[in-house]
Amino acid sequence: MKTLFENARLIDPEAGTEAPGHLLVQDGRILDRLEPGAETGGIEARRIACGGACLAPGIVDIGVKVSEPGERHKESFASAGRAALAGGVTTIVTRPDTLPAIDTPETLEFVARRASADAAVNVLPMAALTKGRDGREMTEIGFLLDAGAVAFSDADRVVTDTRVFSRALTYAKSLGALVIAHVQEPGLSAGAAVTSGKFASLRGLPGVSPMAERMALDRDIALLEMTGAAYHADQITTARALPALERAKANGLDITAGVGIHHLTLNELDVADYRTFFKLKPPLRAEEDRMAAVEAVGSGLIDIICSMHTPQDEESKRLPYEEAASGAVALETLLPAALRLVHAGQLTLPQLFRALSLNPARRLGLACGRLAPGAPADLVLFDPEASFRLDRFTLRSKSRNTPFDGAILQGSVLGTWVAGVRPDA
């Protein structure tokens, strides 16, 4: 069975191009790309008229929190799957910071089973790097790899014991496993609710210096030189961490870096009068840091943009700022928010999808994220111009803690295909 996407603007992050054309899909894979003037009348296929809208490889989102097991009232695989579809995300890579943590092959298999039964998109689980994410003993990395873990991470916890971390990196290296780390010097960031500076002081909130990110990255880079492991820094959000990242890459270390969408589109002042939906981990940064991160995504120094989707119920956010939970949902708003950077002229569409789809797929060794023949037909069709005002109660996630409530976003997802099939059609 063939499907022909007619008259689309094809966004190809691999070639770095956006051009009009048609895309032919067969048996869940991309078969061919056709020029705009090509004779398509003779092709026997189901036809999808794209009407000039953008067709891009579906988003691969590293670091999504689905609150199963433990807090299913916040997000389930079914609701996260619906949110992902609505947001053009075709692969979600789940975080292990659940209750309990995903740190044994048995819990990982539970997640994989729940995900394949309930979620309409591809779900790839990460596993914890240390047991209970406690930073003391490494998990069964080999068994977890066999069970399908695509990366190992203690999510927002830092393995403070360098000996434990260096051994885990060494062991992971021998198995070719990817380690994803949160870069934040915990001694400085303990108890912090915002980034230190004038705003933090005026609001009387405990702040963490942006230097805490640099310090943690510096330590990890030293350990990478020692161990040679494959490493991804989950979120680089400060200007001062970038030169260290650049040097590490130039020195040939196997290192990549990501950034959450909110750190690219919001800054610390958005917290305003203690708006807890803007409380994130790491906290929102100064405007100069945001601009530096956007520039680094453009240059490719920061490889990956992710949603850092973190569902929280109303109760955990309706508290004084310091006591409120961190995190925001973003599966559905990831693409429209990221398009702000395109509309502002800071990124091109191919650059954006390099960070949203191509690079994360490459980092995890997945065949998706491309528009090339043979690649899985995981696709998103969107109108980058259509604007709407976001009402958080229309979100498909079970939790509605988005900082974009009431904001005008420009860019609407028209359809999402996973292996050539539109699951919600």
Added chain:
Amino acid sequence: MTFRAQHLLGIEKLAPDEITTCLDLADRYAEDNRKGRAHRDVLEGLTQINMFFEASTRTQASFEIAGKRLGADVMNMAMQSSSVKKGETLIDTALTLNAMRPDLLVVRHPNSGAVDLLAQKVTCAVLNAGDGRHEHPTQALLDALTIRREKGRLHRLSIAICGDIAHSRVARSNILLLGKMENRVRLVGPPTLLPSGVQDFGVEVFHDMREGLRDVDVVMMLRLQRERMDGGFIPSEREYFHRYGLDAEKLACARDDAIVMHPGPMNRGVEIDGTIADDINRSVIQEQVEMGVAVRMAAMDLLARNLRARRGAEAAGVMV
């Protein structure tokens, strides 16, 4: 006369003319208090609830006396021993209290921003009696009134705020208020007790106290919390007193007519020498306490006027 605010959550949201209005009225109340003239009709029929989630003696007493002098029905709720301990959230507590239809809610809370949060959920007027490290607006107003009465003006003065500024809501509110009224503010303290981003505050920063006090009109001392003296922020109590405690020798750097202020409670021998605190020619610490009642009377009076106007307009079906 201008005072538009619906709540008194912080100095940040007040305009200079609102501050002046409040101080002018407080000045009148201060005189009447001295003459023993009561105004029991001002808040007559209104209910004032003092909710203190953090222990306080003087501020709570000051608000209670202020309310009673103006004729309000005052109720104190010791929140540390109540439903909060049973796990009730701040918002639920606020909604419960709101259902009892109070008119004035005086709130102190250990978390910055907690009073703002509470004010969003109630229909009465809310006064911030101190939230975390954020603001303590009535303290800044009473300090301003004391300065104005002592110095005859509240502009173009040089004022040094000394000590633990990082953890002090009193310092935040005073920096904002004194800045709005166009004074020169100096912050004096060890760098570990100064807030981050202090260079962007529009103030001068000194780590040497003698330099910081040079030719100032007002020396405002802050309390150093016991828990900060354990080597985490400063090496020891005695080293702190040696470098940053106010004694006669350091005070000699200030102008001859400089006044000494302290929000209390004082740690004698830690941040201030006892003899200076008791020197009636320099210390205005007792007057600060006296002005506290007057300022709180004025603040509640002004908020009650706005509250009544709002309710009247609502009853008449006017959009406000």
